[in-house]
Amino acid sequence: xxxxxxxxxxxxxxxxxxxxxxxxxxxxxxxxxxxxxxxxxxxxxxxxxxxxxxxxxxxxxxxxxxxxxxxxxxxxxxxxxxxxxxxxxx
Numbered sequence: 231x232x233x234x235x236x237x238x239x240x241x242x243x244x245x246x247x248x249x250x251x252x253x254x255x256x257x258x259x260x261x262x263x264x265x266x267x268x269x270x271x272x273x274x275x276x277x278x279x280x281x282x283x284x285x286x287x288x289x290x291x292x293x294x295x296x297x298x299x300x301x302x303x304x305x306x307x308x309x310x311x312x313x314x315x316x317x318x319x320x
Contacts, residue, residue, distance in 0.1 A: 250287075250296055251312040257287045259317040266314050274315070277305050284320065 247262045261283045264271055274280065278300040288304060289297040295306040307315070 247316045247318050249313045250315040250317050253287055255287050255290050258320050260284050260320050262318050263316045
């Protein structure tokens with residue numbers, strides 16, 4: 231049961247630049263892509279994070295959540311979500 235395809239993890243994740251978790255606090259960024267399912271993309275879209283959106287990293291201590299400022303509000307993303315969100319520095 232656990233050896234079936236349904237439970238295997240993907241090893242090759244397509245990258246579209248550096249992940250959000252790679253940048254330090256104070257960096258202005260633009261979202262270039264996300265790797266995740268439709269619910270993940272929908273959740274980030276509802277928070278204001280979509281492809282082309284601009285944000286500023288408020289806190290990134292390399293552990294715990296990443297805090298962003300997007301459209302005059304602060305958003306906390308978990309470390310795993312930040313690693314699956316690809317951005318570029320602006």
